[in-house]
Amino acid sequence: MKTLKILVGVALVIAISAFAIDKVSTPKIDGGYAIGDTATDFKLKNIDDSFISLEDYKDAKGFIVIFTCNHCPYSVAYEDRIIELDKKFKTKGYPVIAINPNNPKAYPDDSFANMKVRAKDKGFTFPYLFDDGQKIYPQYGATKTPHVYVLEKTNNGNVVRYIGAIDNNYKDASAADEKYVEDAVNALLNGQKVPVETTRAIGCSIKA
CATH class of the missing domain: 1.20.5 (Single alpha-helices involved in coiled-coils or other helix-helix interfaces)
Structure with missing residues (x-):
């Protein structure tokens, strides 16, 4: 017994x-991806009406995936910095891939037509994709605009190396003394560990 x-x-x-x-x-x-996870690819419509996926970038070493939108003041405040990130790192193998995750029915300012207008007005140098049906941002676990995921291309897929904010001062780029995304990509390019792997994304909530 x-x-x-x-x-x-x-x-x-x-x-x-x-x-x-x-x-x-x-x-x-x-809750989406954590550091070290492998991100699945996607195929989303770009503002030029083409469809883009990560596998299209054969020579890329990785990606700076940024969930952002037209209307959010935080996203607007970071637009010039996003353009600079793309200009700085695209030629080094880390292009920016921007994705609008918002539901245009909930927020018409973020419609696909308005995405085209915003990209033209600001002179976006990177793809600006529409997450039609909102299928991609939940996979990543994005909750804000902007919300950044730095991916490193490896033999085993695109591995998540950084998640969070662009830097530590959304109001003033010149006052930002911690440039999280820039530091992460520079570390990866130099074969080093990312110094800060996660931060809290600051921005507007994604509109479902």
Whole structure:
């Protein structure tokens, strides 16, 4: 009888442990990517009406994927800095890929037609893609605009190396003394570990 109780107890512990592991892993899947995860590719419509995926960039070493939009004041404040990131790193193998994750029915300013206007007015040097049906941003776990994911292209796919904000001062680029994305890409180009892997994205909530 004592042996039976011990066996029942062990079985119960195993069952509880298995349940606990499942409960721990579930938020990671639901919450998007973590550092070290491999990002799946996408195929989204660009403002020139072509469709773009990461696999199109055969010579890229990685990507600066930025979820952003037309109307959000935080996104607008960062537009010039996003352009500069693309100009600085595109030729080094890390192009910017901007994605508008917002539902235009909830926020008409972020419609595909208005994306074209905004990109032309600002002279975007990078693709500006529309997450039609809002299928991509939940995979990444993006919650704000802007929200950045730096990916490194490896033999095993595009690995997430940085998640978060562009820098530490959205109001004033000249006052930003921690340039998270720039530092992350420079580290990867130099074969070094990213100094700051995650930060809190500051911006408007994504409109579902």
